[in-house]
Amino acid sequence: MSRGDTAATHAPSRRGFLTGSAAAAGVAVGAAGGAYAAHAAQPGPATDTAGLNGARTHDFHGTHQAGVTSSPGAHGAFLAFDLPAGSVKDDLRRLMRLWTDDARRLMSGAGALADTEPELATAPAGLTVTVGWGPKAVALAGGSEAVPSWLRPLPDFSIDALEDRWSDGDLLVMIHSDDPVTVSHALRMVSKDATNLATERWRQTGFRQAYGSHPSGTTMRNLFGQVDGTANPPLASDDFAARVWIQDGWLAGGTSFVLRRIRMELDTWDQVDRIGRENAVGRTVDTGAPLTGEAEHDEPDFDAVDARGFPIISDVSHIRRARPDDPSQRIVRLAYNYDDAPRGNEPAEAGLLFGSLQADVDAQFVPIQRRLAEADLLNVWTTPVGSAVFAILPGCTEDGYLGDTLLD
Amino acid sequence: MSRGDTAATHAPSRRGFLTGSAAAAGVAVGAAGGAYAAHAAQPGPATDTAGLNGARTHDFHGTHQAGVTSSPGAHGAFLAFDLPAGSVKDDLRRLMRLWTDDARRLMSGAGALADTEPELATAPAGLTVTVGWGPKAVALAGGSEAVPSWLRPLPDFSIDALEDRWSDGDLLVMIHSDDPVTVSHALRMVSKDATNLATERWRQTGFRQAYGSHPSGTTMRNLFGQVDGTANPPLASDDFAARVWIQDGWLAGGTSFVLRRIRMELDTWDQVDRIGRENAVGRTVDTGAPLTGEAEHDEPDFDAVDARGFPIISDVSHIRRARPDDPSQRIVRLAYNYDDAPRGNEPAEAGLLFGSLQADVDAQFVPIQRRLAEADLLNVWTTPVGSAVFAILPGCTEDGYLGDTLLD
Numbered sequence: 001m002s003r004g005d006t007a008a009t010h011a012p013s014r015r016g017f018l019t020g021s022a023a024a025a026g027v028a029v030g031a032a033g034g035a036y037a038a039h040a041a042q043p044g045p046a047t048d049t050a051g052l053n054g055a056r057t058h059d060f061h062g063t064h065q066a067g068v069t070s071s072p073g074a075h076g077a078f079l080a081f082d083l084p085a086g087s088v089k090d091d092l093r094r095l096m097r098l099w100t101d102d103a104r105r106l107m108s109g110a111g112a113l114a115d116t117e118p119e120l121a122t123a124p125a126g127l128t129v130t131v132g133w134g135p136k137a138v139a140l141a142g143g144s145e146a147v148p149s150w151l152r153p154l155p156d157f158s159i160d161a162l163e164d165r166w167s168d169g170d171l172l173v174m175i176h177s178d179d180p181v182t183v184s185h186a187l188r189m190v191s192k193d194a195t196n197l198a199t200e201r202w203r204q205t206g207f208r209q210a211y212g213s214h215p216s217g218t219t220m221r222n223l224f225g226q227v228d229g230t231a232n233p234p235l236a237s238d239d240f241a242a243r244v245w246i247q248d249g250w251l252a253g254g255t256s257f258v259l260r261r262i263r264m265e266l267d268t269w270d271q272v273d274r275i276g277r278e279n280a281v282g283r284t285v286d287t288g289a290p291l292t293g294e295a296e297h298d299e300p301d302f303d304a305v306d307a308r309g310f311p312i313i314s315d316v317s318h319i320r321r322a323r324p325d326d327p328s329q330r331i332v333r334l335a336y337n338y339d340d341a342p343r344g345n346e347p348a349e350a351g352l353l354f355g356s357l358q359a360d361v362d363a364q365f366v367p368i369q370r371r372l373a374e375a376d377l378l379n380v381w382t383t384p385v386g387s388a389v390f391a392i393l394p395g396c397t398e399d400g401y402l403g404d405t406l407l408d
Numbered sequence: 409m410s411r412g413d414t415a416a417t418h419a420p421s422r423r424g425f426l427t428g429s430a431a432a433a434g435v436a437v438g439a440a441g442g443a444y445a446a447h448a449a450q451p452g453p454a455t456d457t458a459g460l461n462g463a464r465t466h467d468f469h470g471t472h473q474a475g476v477t478s479s480p481g482a483h484g485a486f487l488a489f490d491l492p493a494g495s496v497k498d499d500l501r502r503l504m505r506l507w508t509d510d511a512r513r514l515m516s517g518a519g520a521l522a523d524t525e526p527e528l529a530t531a532p533a534g535l536t537v538t539v540g541w542g543p544k545a546v547a548l549a550g551g552s553e554a555v556p557s558w559l560r561p562l563p564d565f566s567i568d569a570l571e572d573r574w575s576d577g578d579l580l581v582m583i584h585s586d587d588p589v590t591v592s593h594a595l596r597m598v599s600k601d602a603t604n605l606a607t608e609r610w611r612q613t614g615f616r617q618a619y620g621s622h623p624s625g626t627t628m629r630n631l632f633g634q635v636d637g638t639a640n641p642p643l644a645s646d647d648f649a650a651r652v653w654i655q656d657g658w659l660a661g662g663t664s665f666v667l668r669r670i671r672m673e674l675d676t677w678d679q680v681d682r683i684g685r686e687n688a689v690g691r692t693v694d695t696g697a698p699l700t701g702e703a704e705h706d707e708p709d710f711d712a713v714d715a716r717g718f719p720i721i722s723d724v725s726h727i728r729r730a731r732p733d734d735p736s737q738r739i740v741r742l743a744y745n746y747d748d749a750p751r752g753n754e755p756a757e758a759g760l761l762f763g764s765l766q767a768d769v770d771a772q773f774v775p776i777q778r779r780l781a782e783a784d785l786l787n788v789w790t791t792p793v794g795s796a797v798f799a800i801l802p803g804c805t806e807d808g809y810l811g812d813t814l815l816d
Contacts, residue, residue: 054621074588074618116678117633119693123621180482180588180615184631184747184758188674203749203756207588210482212619213462213531223592225525266596270524286527339592341611344754348611350592 053178053211054123060104062395063253065402067130068244068357069235073176075183076336077205078259078353079190080169080388081198083136092140093407095197096131099173100401102189103129112189120185125178125211129186131402132172132257132390142406146250150361151391154258157373159384166261166386169201174257178211204261204386206336206353219288219296222337222352224269224381226281227288229333230296231323243330243364244357250405253394256361261338261386264351269381280377282317290319316375322368329364332357351382361389461586461619462531468512470803471661473810475538476652476765477643481584483591484744485613486667486761487598488577488796489606491544500548501815503605504539507581508809510597511537520597528593533586533619537594539810540580540665540798550814554658558769559799562666565781567792574669574794577609582665586619612669612794614744614761627696627704630745630760632677632789634689635696637741638704639731651738651772652765658813661802664769669746669794672759677789688785690725698727722785729784730776737772740765759790769797 049055058066083092102112107127111118138147153168175186183205191200208220222228233239244255269277278284282291282300290300291312302320304312313320324330334355342348358364372379393402401407457463466474491500510520515535519526546555561576583594591613599608616628627635641647652663677685686692690699690708698708700720710728712720721728732738742763750756766772780787801810809815 049623052620052622054618116682117631119629119633120631123617125618125621179618179621181617181629181745182621184615184745187747192678200750205749207592209531209589210462210533210587210619212460213533213587213590214460215457221527221589223525223528225527270600274524337589337592339595340751341613342608343748343751346752346754 049123052123054125055109056126056178057108057124058126058128060107060395061398064245064395065128065130065254065392066107066395067128067174067176068255068392070126070128070176071235072208072334072336073126073128073178073183074208074210075177075180075205076207076353077175077183077187077203078355079173079175079187079203080134080201081171081173081194082201083140083170083198087140087197089140089407091197092137092403095171095194096403096407097401098193098197099129099131099190100396102186102193103131103402106186106189112193115189117185120181123179123182125182127175127177127179127182127186129190130174130176130392132174132392133403134168134170134172134388134390136170138391138406141403142250146406148251148256148360148391150256150363151389154361154369154387154389155366157369157384159373159379159382160387161383161385162387163385166202166204166388168388169390171198172257172259172388172390172392202386204259204338204353206338208336220335220337222335223264223266223339223350224277225285227283227296228335228352230283230288231319231330232332239330240332243332244359246359251391251394252405255357255359255392256365257334257390257392258356258358258361258365259386259388259390260354260356260384262352262354263349263383263385265381265383266350272381279314280317280380282313282319314377316377318372318376318378321371321374321376324368326367329367330358331364331368351385357392457531460531462533463517464534464586465516465532466534466536468515468803469806472653472803473536473538473662473800474515474803475536475582475584476663476800478534478536478584479643480616480742480744481534481536481586481591482616482618483585483588483613484615484761485583485591485595485611486763487581487583487595487611488542488609489579489581489602490609491548491578491606495548495605497548497815499605500545500811501809503579503602504811504815505809506601506605507537507539507598508804510594510601511539511810514594514597520601523597525593528589531587531590533590535583535585535587535590535594537598538582538584538800540582540800541811542576542578542580542796542798544578546799546814549811550658554814556659556664556768556799558664558771559797562769562777562795562797563774565777565792567781567787567790568795569791569793570795571793574610574612574796576796577798579606580665580667580796580798580800610794612667612746612761614746616744628743628745630743631672631674631747631758632685633693635691635704636743636760638691638696639727639738640740647738648740651740652767654767659799659802660813663765663767663800664773665742665798665800666764666766666769666773667794667796667798668762668764668792670760670762671757671791671793673789673791674758680789687722688725688788690721690727724783724785726780726784726786729779729782732776734775737775738766739772739776759793765800 058070105112109124111121135147135151173190175183177183219227219230246254288296292301292304306312336353338353339350356365396402466478513520517532519529543555543559581598583591585591627637630636654662696704700709700712714720744761746761747758764773804810
């Protein structure tokens, strides 16, 4: 019997949980986390958390995983694991049940099963725990015919200087929350539960603006000072759905995720004047408006020319190269800044954990990346040093577990 | 002419700034940061930030540095620098003027002088930038007779496994804010301005619960799940003042700061049952109440015994050993969690950046640390791997700069 099974006997029934206050679809503030936590063996201190951002929860269950359908929190951790040689399908199923149980409990504000520090779980602050698979995991679960054609390392790009230690992997866990303590704790629970079933391959952590720092809906800024993600569609829109969701097969309701670790050369970037930097991107730095517009979300006019007949937005600017002429090629960006202190012989390194969500990596992401690799003024100051591709599993029901569409 | 001097010619006069809205003493929400930012060369986008935590500012000027008089933010960065061989007093003065100017501007929500990413400074979120000196800097500024007797490496403790790379230093900058982007940006400005004047010796970054995660005033928890800092007095209390402030000499209005990097062995800690862990600390884990009490802030009763006559709070529990019988020995804790990912050949490491504020290291901190080193059940799972002692400079006036009581 897996630990995931054991959970059901000690915890309130999943049906009971779902018919309670936490069943309110999508996002529940306050009550949900507290209600579930009150049933846990060792609840945290009783405090009035109603209305606090810390008490904000996302429902774990649904057609899609909540880490894709919700705004990313201020803190993100990305962990890749490898399956040890000799892993069998039952091992993967066991791990998926464990991680499903962890995600279900932690996202509700409860400690994980046998959590030794459940007090660190009491403020989910919008926590999501999201699981993806690399090609080896898919093949283990469903045979090589189950592996999507796009689930493989990206083609080589001339701009890449990839390092193994930030690349590839058999399994991915993404953890997002507005609270860094919550992320640290969730990360630890996920890692502990992988013991003997998978080995950590890499771990990358990043940050965005804190909850409460800027008006709701403010686009994040990267460490170059630029707004980052302006072209993303609203989360619940048809456009978002069309870009992201896989429609058929065992991955229906899932998506794909590319994570590129992009080192940014802040020192040389800072030597460029503001006009040069805005020209490189195609947007003003202060408001993020395209150079042909007034406001951040104005549509860029790539045909506009200045008095001398030159394009106002350069043909090799980042937004021109990144923007597909074919709308079916669009992606959804999910990025975090990183700023790693020097450690041992490792120098300081800052940059962007650039994540991209799309239904089909080959049809959507690769054409964009190819155009950017061919010509993008930003390439002067950026170097991709890590790259990984994962299939993000569909969501699951209260009776199911992540990956069950292929493992069952 | 130093860059600090240049600042005065391009920026609004300091008097003008201080008679404006930002002069409202202590903490100003919203208006202050925005008002000053509006005078900056390249202000960020205009947004309605009134009431947002991101707009919260601490006044830079005053008798004390604001990083000591205010609650630490969710994110903390501690940077130590060394003065290069051949540094002269004028170099130190120049650096202090630069850092003073940086702190003054950044804490108000404006970019630093010649800031190439002022948009990353628009949400101070309670930012404080606090400067301290090691013995070499004090001697450079005022001769060896100006060095307080306690300003030297701590005595050796049997529990220590100190590494040079986390220890000592000629200068300290502490950066606290609720926003990780703001901390990253401030850290970069402070580092850039040290170019040619000081070299970075170490950098340690940590985190506490996020703004909005728990009710205001909730004591932080460390990665063992324990409440951490319960015994701290209220910030503006006489007790706080008596513990912290130096009364006489060039450091009047300043204090001392000990930073200990304490590695925590989470794996072995998690093997101890809850009763064992509560016994080690002397407090319950859930509420943080002493084992003889009901609520976190109840006074522990060290004389209470159980039915068999044994002390309820063990004589070798952490709270018993840390608590001085002599009230003049008390300190103020200022701690951050750290959870560093593996990098290169460096394994993952988690623990506590344990900071201690006190008027006199030898009279207050050392006796406590000596008792803890002799016997403290927590020592089984904790190892000090870094240690540094600094004199935290007094605050300065609008016409002054940090360190001017010794440098002028």
